[in-house]
Amino acid sequence: MYQQQIDSYFDDPRRRAQLVAHTSRLVRVRSVREDARPGLPFGPGPAAALEEALKLAAELGFPVKNYDNYVGAVDLNDKDTALHILCHLDVVGEGTGWTVTEPYAPKEVDGMLYGRGTDDDKGPAVAALMAMEAVRALGVPLKHNVRLILGTDEESGSEDLAYYYAREPYAPYTFSPDANFPLINIEKGSYKPVFTKTWEPETATPRVKELHGGFRINVVPPEAECVIAGLSADAARPYCDAAAGRTGASYELAEEGEDLRILCHGTGGHASLPEESNNAITALLDLLRELPLAKVGSTAALRALNALFPHGDCAGKALGIAQADPVSGPLTLAFSLLEVTGTGLKGQFDSRVPLCADETNCKAAAEAAFAKFGIAAEGTMQAPHHTPADSPLVKTLLRCYEQYSGNQGACLAIGGGTYVHDIPGGVAFGCAMPGFNGNMHGADEHTSIADLLTSAKIFTQAIIDLCS
Numbered sequence: 001m002y003q004q005q006i007d008s009y010f011d012d013p014r015r016r017a018q019l020v021a022h023t024s025r026l027v028r029v030r031s032v033r034e035d036a037r038p039g040l041p042f043g044p045g046p047a048a049a050l051e052e053a054l055k056l057a058a059e060l061g062f063p064v065k066n067y068d069n070y071v072g073a074v075d076l077n078d079k080d081t082a083l084h085i086l087c088h089l090d091v092v093g094e095g096t097g098w099t100v101t102e103p104y105a106p107k108e109v110d111g112m113l114y115g116r117g118t119d120d121d122k123g124p125a126v127a128a129l130m131a132m133e134a135v136r137a138l139g140v141p142l143k144h145n146v147r148l149i150l151g152t153d154e155e156s157g158s159e160d161l162a163y164y165y166a167r168e169p170y171a172p173y174t175f176s177p178d179a180n181f182p183l184i185n186i187e188k189g190s191y192k193p194v195f196t197k198t199w200e201p202e203t204a205t206p207r208v209k210e211l212h213g214g215f216r217i218n219v220v221p222p223e224a225e226c227v228i229a230g231l232s233a234d235a236a237r238p239y240c241d242a243a244a245g246r247t248g249a250s251y252e253l254a255e256e257g258e259d260l261r262i263l264c265h266g267t268g269g270h271a272s273l274p275e276e277s278n279n280a281i282t283a284l285l286d287l288l289r290e291l292p293l294a295k296v297g298s299t300a301a302l303r304a305l306n307a308l309f310p311h312g313d314c315a316g317k318a319l320g321i322a323q324a325d326p327v328s329g330p331l332t333l334a335f336s337l338l339e340v341t342g343t344g345l346k347g348q349f350d351s352r353v354p355l356c357a358d359e360t361n362c363k364a365a366a367e368a369a370f371a372k373f374g375i376a377a378e379g380t381m382q383a384p385h386h387t388p389a390d391s392p393l394v395k396t397l398l399r400c401y402e403q404y405s406g407n408q409g410a411c412l413a414i415g416g417g418t419y420v421h422d423i424p425g426g427v428a429f430g431c432a433m434p435g436f437n438g439n440m441h442g443a444d445e446h447t448s449i450a451d452l453l454t455s456a457k458i459f460t461q462a463i464i465d466l467c468s
Contacts, residue, residue, distance in 0.1 A: 002140065003403060006460050009134050010453050019126055019452055020113060024106040026053055026122040027115040031090050033156045041070055041159070042090065046152035049089040053125065053150050060133055070163040074148040076132050076463070082144035083466045085459070086161070086176035086419045086426070087125035088154035091117040093215050095222055095268050097443035111449055118447040119438030121419070124177035124431040125150060127452045131459035138460075144467040147171070154178065154419050155218065161422070173393045173466050176419040177455060180432035182401050185387045185394055186328050186413035187421050187428070188352040191321075191362055192217060193379025195370055198344035199297030205230025207294045208302060209259065211340035213281035217350050219441050220277035220334045222268030224284040228260045231291070236260060239290050247311050249283035262287070270441040271350040272416030274314040274334035277442075281335050282311040301345055304373035309335045309349070316351060320365045328354040328384065328413040331362075352415030355384050385421045393466070397429050400461040404454055407434065429462075431455040 009015065029052055034043025047069040054064045057074040065073045075081075094103035094116055101107035106115035113123065128148050135142070153160035206228050213224030228236075233253040240251035240262070252263040264287070266280030285306040293299040308319050315322040316333040324330035331353050338347040353362055363381055370377040387394065389411045398409030420426030432438060433451045 022126045027106040046090045070160040072150040079145045083146040084171040084174040085128045088151040112446040114446040120440045123447040127456040130456045134460045142467045174426035175429040177430040178419040179428035182409045184428035185411045187385040188415045189384040190382040191351045193377045195377040197375045202296045204294035214337040218271040221280045224280040225263040231260045243287040247283040271334040286311040325356040404457045
């Protein structure tokens with residue numbers, strides 16, 4: 001019911017133009033989390049994006065509400081709310097390596113819209129908003145309200161949703177277009193400890209004076225660099241060439257007086273899929289393992305990290321935590337942050353753990369592995385999320401997906417944590433179609449305009465089915 005009207009509505013060329021214009025309007029706002037300011041819990045960027053999104057929704061004639069710059073709410077009507085659609089407006093940092101356009105200058109090329117946030121999650125937010133607009137334009141009678149919740153902190157821990165749900169009740173149904181189709185009902189848990197080690201000031205050379213790698217816990221680092229005292233570029237170059245052959249990364253050398261700066265270029269990407277990237281931190285550690293460095297505390301610590309996180313080990317085998325189960329799949333691990341100074345190091349990895357992982361076979365095992373090298377690790381485990389495949393929400397959403405995509409629906413388990421990870425009974429639903437890779441969290445992030453329009457059709461039907 002209503003499929004012909006929904007198809008006709010979104011097949012109008014004006015809808016495509018509106019989707020591109022609305023999404024571009026939001027993408028132009030750099031909404032990366034920064035330090036909190038009065039009235040700006042996640043800094044000015046996320047608040048500016050929220051202001052722009054609520055302004056857009058109000059222009060379209062929807063009632064809106066701003067919850068202290070944590071989240072915004074857009075309502076379809078004034079009835080009891082049956083459905084929450086969760087989208088987020090914050091984005092990860094732009095990183096490096098963009099080629100099609102600048103990160104915040106959206107550009108359409110060959111049916112794709114490029115820019116940071118087009119795929120995660122500003123484009124999907126616009127698709128959901130346009131679905132609400134379609135339900136209203138088609139005059140569909142509803143018994144209940146759908147509320148679009150626009151958050152601003154999904155990439156850094158979802159403090160925004162914690163703030164909102166401390167003040168408002170959960171809805172009977174919740175989905176988030178923060179991932180891909182068909183539907184994700186299982187999300188792995190996570191273990192992201194911080195590990196540290198210190199040593200006395202050193203003078204021997206050659207030695208690593210400093211090292212910097214990564215910019216966000218859930219992003220595989222595309223670059224890492226170090227400064228080595230007492231080593232020339234000529235002496236280091238053969239080792240760099242050999243390391244490049246082993247790792248597939250590249251190493252850029254620059255002499256600075258008696259010091260040598262080495263910049264390692266890898267390939268960034270989402271930490272839930274580390275095997276699809278080339279980790280610059282572990283590639284740099286691979287090089288440092290072979291360089292003729294002095295036998296000092298910093299050298300021993302860096303070689304210990306290489307032993308615990310050998311380049312290409314995305315399963316935690318060397319750390320002793322590799323495991324898998326048939327329902328949620330294998331553990332994945334990305335070494336994503338590392339800082340080294342003259343007297344110590346601090347690092348963090350992002351592991352996505354399956355349903356079988358627990359305090360003993362994951363947390364305690366990792367801590368024991370670190371302890372063998374005198375490295376301290378602290379961190380807690382986050383539980384996985386699982387909504388049964390036979391729930392009414394799951395059945396309804398998969399039916400809508402099959403109706404408009406023409407594809408077979410199925411439930412998926414993933415390593416990435418979506419926006420519904422802590423929402424009882426929630427699922428991730430769209431917007432990426434099977435086989436599509438929008439390079440989420442990486443350079444040249446993009447979305448398929450046609451797929452977003454299909455997503456809007458699916459969401460329109462879902463709103464009708466769940467709220468009428």
